[in-house]
Amino acid sequence: MKFNDFFVGQTFITKSLELTKEDITSFATEFDPQYMHLDEEKAKKGRFNGIIASGIQTLAVSFKLWIETGSYGDDVIAGTAFNNIKFIKPVYPGDVLYTKVKVIDVEEKRNETGLVTVKFSTFNSKEELVFEGDLTVLVKK
Template sequence: MKFSDFKIGQRYETGSVLLTKEDILRFAELYDPQYMHLDEDKAKKGRFGGLIASGMQTLNVTFRLWIDVGVYGEHIIAGTGMNHIQFLKPVYPGDELRVMAEVTELRPRRTGNGTVTVLLSTFNQKGQNVFRAELSALVDN
């Protein structure tokens, strides 16, 4: 969509993705090698009662699901920021995540393009909000 096609309050729902134990372990080994993501025995004794996905993995899955909707299409120029990142609940192996996106701000620029800000809210299969963040992108007109 072009910048001029966006309206405050527009909402989009993504598809979903199932996070397996193997997905969580693989991501953690590469990018977040902490015990709660890698060591099943130690994680069982910890605060969450078992392995959980890295918050960074949840963020990445959220972003991928949003981009897969295809709203920006060929009109995206670049991401410009991510604000108010919140990890609200742990994500466990077997959780299926989906995202609701809502356009919350539009900032036109003199050049005709503008910045679109969306609130991304990620939910598990139980309807629990596990992640939330604002994502801004520069979009052509």
């Protein structure tokens, strides 16, 4: 979509994605090697009663699901900011996530471009909000 195709209030719903224990531990091994993501025995004794996904993984999955809608296509130039990031509830193995993406701001820029800011609200299969964040990208007009 071109910049002029986006408008404040516009909402998109992504497809869903299940996070398996293997997905969680594989991601954590490489990018967030903390016990609550890797050590099942220690994690069971902790605050979350078991292994949970890294918040960074939840953010990455939310972004992936949004990009896979194809809404930006080849019209996106680059991301410029990711703000107001909130990890609200833990994501457990077997949780199925989807993201509601709402356009919250559009700002025309020079050189045939504009900034589009969207709010990600990611939910699990119980309809519990697990993550929020605002992404701003530069898009062609």
